[in-house]
Amino acid sequence: MQENCDLKHYERISNILPAVKGLAILMIVMYHLLMYSQNVQSFSQIITFSSTKGLASLVDGLISTFCYLGKFGVHFFLIASGFGLGASWWRQTHLSSKKYFTTVSFWQRRLLRLLPLYWLAIGLALILFLINHDLIPYGKDIFTQGGVEVFTAILATLTTFRNLIWKYYFFLNGAWWYVGLAIQLYFIFPFLIGCIQRWSYSILLLGSLIVSLLYRGLVVALPLNDLATNLLLRGSLFPSRLFEFVFGLVLAIVLLEKNTLKNSDAFNSFVRLSKNLVLKPSWLGFNIFLWVLGFVCDWVSSSEQWMILRVPSDALIGVGEFGLIFHLLCSVKWANKWLSLLGNYSYGIFLTHMNIYVGLWFVMQSFIHSYWVRFALVTLITCALGMFLELSYNWVVKKCFSKQLA
Template identity: 25%
Template sequence: MGLQSADLRSSFTPTGAPRLPWLTPMRGLAIAMIVFYHVVIPIYGIPWFAHPRNDWPDLAARVAQLRPLPQESPLHFILANLFRYLGWIGYQGTGVFLAISGFGLTWALVSRSRSAAIDLRAFYMRRFLRLFPLYWVGHLFFLIFNNLSGWRPFSPLDPRFALSLLGLRFLPDVFHFISPAWWFIVLIMQLYAVFPLLWAALRRFGLLRFWIGAALIAFASRWVGFFLLPVDREMWSRGLLFTSRLAEFGLGMGLAWWAAGDLARVEGLFRTRTSMAALALLYGAGLALSFTRLGAVFAPTLLTIAMGGFMIWICRDLLPRLSPLQNLLAGMGRYSYGIMVFHQPILWSFIVGTWPLALSLPVRLLAIGVVVAGIALGSAVVESGVNWLLQRPPLSRVFPPPGPYAIAPALGSAERLEISPQNPLQ
């Protein structure tokens, strides 16, 4: 069965690219995991298994970090440790987000034609308008917020500020500047920059060789960074250079290519007991490998395959039965880029600032939840406002709409492919 499956016939964009109802909630679930991770680490610290580090203790100490923390009551014991463990695995949302990004860009092309070419000028202008305006607004916001709140104040004359504005956050001194979470945005910028080359490689070599090549490049890059180069291993692991995360992005690209040929079969892969068991084994293997430097070469790819598969199943089959939760995650998915830009410094300043207060664990968690909700709503408003301004004078004259970027040879003409302006990481 190809793209014209029964459950998709009434679910097409105006340009003919099928909408996948589970994709936006899945993006929302991924950003929720990332936010949750950033809630937990200022409270319980960074888990050793998340990324290899130059200051890693011995293996026994890394494993010992997983011991449950004692609490004053059984209820608090369960709440605190469940909160800690679930938050700690939230970093895996970044790998899934990379796969979703690769999938979204490729799906928009391949669902029209596997032979589609890309108008480079239009493509890069679209990527620029998706990412940089809101990113610059984030810089202005935190220039004011940090200096007024006293949370890691900085000067606009700091050279790192200018470098960050230009997107040069892969430089070691800029990597964690203002908002440590922004390393992910600049990683996405790098992957967008090479996407036309990756698309050409996928078309030329086919799915299997493309997947193998992307994985080998990522594994080789991670091994070189972890064992040969004098670099910060944690930065390298996260994505200081895009090659270290190419496997996850390429995974999403390849999945879109495959799904364009038989969407029902691809979705069906994540519905059987056998596939669930296989994903669980992959997840366990990936998590175990994360505790060693050599294992960390391969762990992110295994974890992304497993977590991504589970999340497709959740968003495709479970969430439709829980409409309020589905709508919430879909909203977070639509404004995931704004949440990524704004959430971390605000969250950390609140958590650190209120930590000395004598609050019970349930009250503290409730307060954090209210702040997270406020950040999500505020991010949605700002992102919508920036997109609205870009579509109207004078900004629309400075940054005119770039026009169509996809050329479908089968149709003999360039056609505009629908990508929502509210989903810049799509």
């Protein structure tokens, strides 16, 4: 009975994940566009503006707050990625005749999924720069530093090593750090599976939380400048966001595999707690509490004396937010169809949105004077063009390379 129930829960999460990713990419696009168009850098600035200039500013502040929450959209992708890879590994080793995990083959498949479309997005960004330098929102100052510097920046971007080189971190597109983070997580995935096979799911989940918290605590404690601290905590290196990825991975496997929570495992209650947070509606209040607590920690940590609160903020937000949105989308089913459409092509939108909305915003300023109407149109068109890029890429791959990749 419990096994059938868990499989139903797994199917529910799998069916809702495209909508979760669709909401996540919509949130991210709106957040980045808000940062660009209003030059808002913190939630405190939104509060200050909305509380001093009357009712209209209060309404603007509420909408801006909603858009600002897109800052935390990456949490969804980290958990969804772990969930998808965990389920894929389990099916490969339990439902097929192939009972072992081939590391090199796994890496090849994941890199072929990520890198070609990423390289295409880099090419498009370079073309936009040649058309008009102002179409690149961040990192274009590199082009004033000579050919060698530009070549090095492009090479670091193509290889994702820009995550480790601060001066190239924002080159052409400030959102591409996530590609480097995803590749790091894919490279350590076989080692995470090894930890599961040697110990248990519970120990891996608890261990990943400890690693993430210790790493983030070390970053906060080191005498680094504000930029380095922020980038390291955001996820330029995988330990900072390891727990969210493992959370999704373990959740998928414990729902698919019978008797994963052995009585001999002293930490199995930690996994049960994680399952309850996502799957049981009665835990919705606790999800909201975790999310609000994480949000407050992130907000307050902007003050240097409270920087230590940044250490647990992402773990709290990630788990609480994922459980909250999962239950919300299970209830608001009419939105799932449209959000799933965005989610199925979220990678193309993610890769291109920062390079698309700059030109759109500039063009629409001349004939759409309402800020929020312009904001909505730019968001929708940006998402549509990102979807078109990925659709076109998938069509070319299917037509020209399907036999070679078979």
